[in-house]
Amino acid sequence: MEQAKFLPGHLSPIYPLINLCFLLFSVLARESFGVDDPYFQACSVPDTCGDGQNISYPFYIPGNRKPYCGYPGFxxxxxxxxxxxxxxxxxxxxxxxxxxxxxxxxxxxxxxxxxxxxxxxxxxxxxxxxxxxxxxxxxxxxxxxxxxxxxxxxxxxxxxxxxxxxxxxxxxxxxxxxxxxxxxxxxxxxxxxxxxxxxxxxxxxxxxxxxxxxxxxxxKATSCSICEQSGGFCGFNATTYNFRCLCPDRPHVWHCRPENSGYESCPPGNCGTGPNISYPFYVFGTGEDNCGLPGFGIGCNQSKPIYETSTGQYVIRDIFYENQTFRLVNGEFADGSCFARLHNFTFDRSSLQFTRNHADLLFFYHCNASFSIGYEKSVVACASNATLRSFVVLVNDVRHFNESTSDCEAFVAAPVELEGGYCNQTIGNVDYRKLLKNGFTLEWSGFDCVACQRSGGRCGYEKGDNVCYCHDRIHHSSCHEAPKLVHTRGIARFLEDVKKLRKTSNPSTFQSFLFSPIALQARETCNLQRIQSGTTPASRQRYKVQGQNPFTLKQPVF
Incomplete structure (x- = not known):
């Protein structure tokens, strides 16, 4: 038999099992790469009212297509x-x-x-x-x-x-x-x-x-040509309020990208002034959103890095990667002298939080003479007139504020940062204008990028998981670690290596690879899946061994 050229005869019975595992891995890899992203599928067919016109991005018909297939207001x-x-x-x-x-x-x-x-x-x-x-x-x-x-x-x-x-x-x-x-x-x-x-x-x-x-x-919606030329369909992310290119693998920032191009597409960015921008942040238009975490995209405006929320734009003054914090300043009032009308700041508290020196300035605009509050307040002169006055108050956290604001036309909370914390500080002994210009700090939590960067890689985000982009391929956390076969990319690479080694003329090379820890791990995963699913009751009974996996193979000594 041909297999005798590679293995001793007493190992021949395992070959049907190995072939079955190869087949299983092939199916899994093919299915993983062949199934398109649901956003891509939902927006791939243009809509129509029946007059022969195709309706696609930025337009959409509510009820016929998902809102993310179009642009707000279209x-x-x-x-x-x-x-x-x-x-x-x-x-x-x-x-x-x-x-x-x-x-x-x-x-x-x-x-x-x-x-x-x-x-x-x-x-x-x-x-x-x-x-x-x-x-x-x-x-x-x-x-x-x-x-x-x-x-x-x-x-x-x-x-x-x-x-x-x-x-x-x-x-x-x-x-x-x-x-x-x-x-x-x-x-x-x-x-x-x-x-x-x-x-x-x-x-x-x-x-x-x-x-x-x-x-x-x-x-005025974002042009769709670059995305379409790369094989994608245009869409919109209502959470981040940004354009998205919907691709077969997943949504991207501007265009679909070739497989395994993560390292090249994720260099550190910069807007011209301000800090260098790298993981978990990424710059819109210069890289892909896989270069950072969802919700951490940064825009550039007049050479300044801008962090945009649903309520406004904030200038990023600095990013401290060591302790995972960054400082923001309200973009509209970073250089202003009168803070006549601010707006509330909202953000995703599941991935970001204020630092312990956080406090809030509460602005009460155009209040009548009966306005009263249980805090020391200061008049905002530039936002007041002869009959209606505006005030500002310093509180520890707006979430704990529960007094009535019905005597005022508007109420806005603006986060600030106090040196030494909130204790014993009131609006009377702080300069609220200076506090607003200094901004506030947010802290992020999650994947630590140090191991990836020290190994020469660049951190990224793929299919809901943090990854390390390296020159050779995608790793989990470091360019020096062994591949993880639970990842579809690892399975696909394993199958590619098997095909290459089968073509070699040296039997010992293929034999050594076949019983390497990587190959053994792949076969063991396959065996466990076969036991869990079962082929027949007889086969399950035959391979039922107490306390161990009957298909675990030890590397033989030749």
Whole structure:
């Protein structure tokens, strides 16, 4: 038999078992690498309302697709004519065409969509959400003026028939924003509505056609081209409020990356000023989110490192990797002199916590004369006026504050750090402006990266577990440790090594590898799985040995 070339004859019976283990490992590895990430699967098929348009990022239809397949504020609906619509200024606008390549879409007011009428209906002003949409270039604002005194106008024949018999909407005057008659007309008319169009027509028929044709909007969501070119689908992480590229293995920051490229994609980063940025932090756009822990992404703004939460941006003044802390300053007031209106600071307390010198400044804005509180307070002069005053109070922890704030318009807690702690300190003996400018410190907990870095690796995060990226491959905590076969990557590498060694002409090489601790561990794992699942009752009874694993093989002496 061919196996006699590799092993003594008395070991031949174990070969069927070894082959079975090889098959099992192959199936496990293939299944692990072949099953796509659920986020990737959920967003891989474009949505549609039925009019032939594909709807994909940044747009999505709530109820049809998951919210993470789109971008906040880009929700679409389907009307009774199977057309996608978007809500602008509390008015349904028909989405006639989406141009994904240049990030524009053509929309038209649904009130103008009826081609059987020859009148101009009453509508609302278009107020675009500037954070999401802008008018595309070469669009014109058309003013529809209602309830006009025609005797004050030079050319009353320019009125067009409205769709309602009420006096104020019976006729409509339509003028473009550049028309010299607009100024006088606005004084002669009591109400006006702005309706964007692509160009301006000279007669009623053209104007009604322009209104039905609509106008172009340009959206501001993150471009999807880089992600799509890498084989991913674009999405959004509502927890961190950041763009995500949904890939077969898992979501990434900007694009899907080749297998085992963790070391190259995770160099230390920097925004230009401030501390060097490395694990557990990573810089958006320069590396991948596998270079740090979830929620530890850092943006760069004017060469400053920015830690962003759902309530605002904070400048990172320093990172102390030795004791796992970092100092933050409110980005809006880092260089300010009057703290007229702060906002609450929120963060994920499961991975971060304040240090023991933490305290809170409580700001009470625009309080009436009856405002009273059981703490010493100080007036915030720049946020007060003749009738309503604003105050600031120092407390140990806002979570322990339970007094009423109903006499004030707003209440905000801002974390600070006190040298020596909170004991015997009040708002009267501290400079709250200086405290706010100095910022506060947060402490993180979790994986210690020292062993990985000392071994020449770079720390990262893969599939819910901390890893060490090395030049050769991915390790668990250090580049010097033996591979862990419980990890799918270890199983896959083990199978690759087996294939390579089977092709060698030296029998002792394969024999030595087959009985190495790594191979024995792999087979033992396989054997335990076979016992737990069982092949037949007879086989389970045959291999039932008290106190030991009957398939554990000891390395023979040759």
């Amino acid at each position: 929700e679409l609906s389907c009307n009774n004519n199977s057309q996608p619509t978007i809500n602008i200024s509390n008015t349904a606008y028909i989405v006639q065409k989406i141009f994904y390549r240049n990030q524009t879409l053509r929309v038209s007011n649904s009130a103008f969509s009826n081609t059987t009428i020859d009148c101009i209906p009453l509508t609302r002003n278009v107020s675009l959400p500037g954070v999401r949409f802008d008018l595309a270039p070469n669009q014109t604002r058309l003013f529809l003026l209602y309830n006009c005194n025609s005797s004050l106008l030079e050319h009353p024949s320019e009125f067009y028939r409205g769709c309602y018999e009420e006096k104020e909407t019976r006729s409509v005057l339509a003028l473009s924003e550049g028309d010299p008659k607009l100024r006088n007309a606005s004084q002669a008319c009591r109400s006006a509505v702005v309706a964007p169009v692509e160009s301006y027509g000279a007669n009623g028929d053209e104007i009604r056609g322009l209104l039905r044709r609509g106008f172009l909007l340009k959206w």
